[in-house]
């Protein structure tokens with residue numbers, strides 16, 4: 001199969017859909033990989049590395065889209081890419097169609113086979129191609145919080161790990177999911193005192209076990225949140241109610257009870273944020289101060305670490321790319337239920353129920369579902 005890897009064109013996006021290692025493995029399986037020049041630059045991969053791995057370097061995105069049978073990207077396609085798409089071409093990338101009606105209609109019009117990373121789903125409900133970015137956001141949030149506490153950023157000048165004779169900072173994490181668990185690991189590793197809150201006791205039990213009781217766990221409610229954050233140096237917001245706006249767990253009044261110069265990192269900002277005072281920020285201008293508290297609310301935290309993020313993302317996506325290339329997408333989807341869930345669009349039709357329902361578009365059954373599932377639904 002011919003696999004195409006264009007350069008990402010979204011503002012500030014430095015990740016790339018495939019590493020030279022991925023190219024090498026595909027070529028070893030007898031496939032041909034077209035990589036647009038400078039596609040890997042932002043992630044620290046030179047054209048030479050891709051060439052040595054066996055890629056054919058092409059000058060323009062147009063060359064990738066013209067020939068690629070499957071195009072592997074990171075972000076959703078943008079306006080200049082639409083006219084380059086060919087009917088029946090497979091697009092494997094983050095699509096997030098449920099949030100974008102215009103993009104859905106555009107891709108239906110182009111009649112591509114749209115497989116969205118975000119809806120590839122394991123039988124246990126896990127989202128294996130979203131998880132790596134949540135891991136990175138959780139881990140990086142503690143580093144960002146540490147930066148916010150520096151005096152030059154308006155913080156109270158507290159070092160997360162403390163020093164001999166000086167106690168460490170107190171870090172409170174709201175939400176013990178993938179992001180929260182990863183934030184917890186890093187905060188604990190740095191030597192901070194850590195509390196974590198969640199509404200699900202089993203999440204708290206899991207995290208209590210893996211940290212061997214070295215952190216304090218609390219059931220999340222107004223009272224425990226209020227009490228815990230009052231003495232916190234850093235509060236990290238990592239809650240999610242799937243498909244819904246993040247709950248506003250920390251009100252302005254609650255924030256006023258924190259010590260001035262403390263910090264909050266709201267990772268849930270991409271779902272609207274869990275602090276009343278949250279507003280989205282960027283890597284270029286990541287912080288602002290409100291009620292005396294330094295806020296960090298960057299919507300794409302992994303984007304600040306493109307090299308690590310590209311490796312983490314492609315480690316997860318690559319096995320699916322290889323399976324599609326080796327078997328063709330039809331057989332790959334028949335045999336791999338997780339990949340099948342990733343199919344959003346085919347032949348100008350929506351085959352992902354939530355997207356169709358969200359936009360009032362006709363829903364067509366996934367053509368690669370086993371016959372038993374088709375009769376059940």
Ligand SMILES: NC(=O)c1ccc[n+]([C@@H]2O[C@H](COP(=O)([O-])OP(=O)(O)OC[C@H]3O[C@@H](n4cnc5c(N)ncnc54)[C@H](O)[C@@H]3O)[C@@H](O)[C@H]2O)c1
Pocket residue numbers: 133134137174175176177178179180197198199200203220221238239240241246247249266267268269270271298299300301302
């Ligand atoms: N800003 C970024 O760059 C970035 C990157 C990755 C993920 N995220 C966002 O981070 C958030 C968390 O993602 P995740 O992968 O950890 O989700 P997850 O589903 O694994 O975890 C969310 C947790 O929040 C808990 N929760 C729900 N309501 C709560 C409440 N009232 N109090 C306490 N806990 C509550 C849930 O029980 C769950 O354990 C999401 O909004 C996600 O979109 C942002």
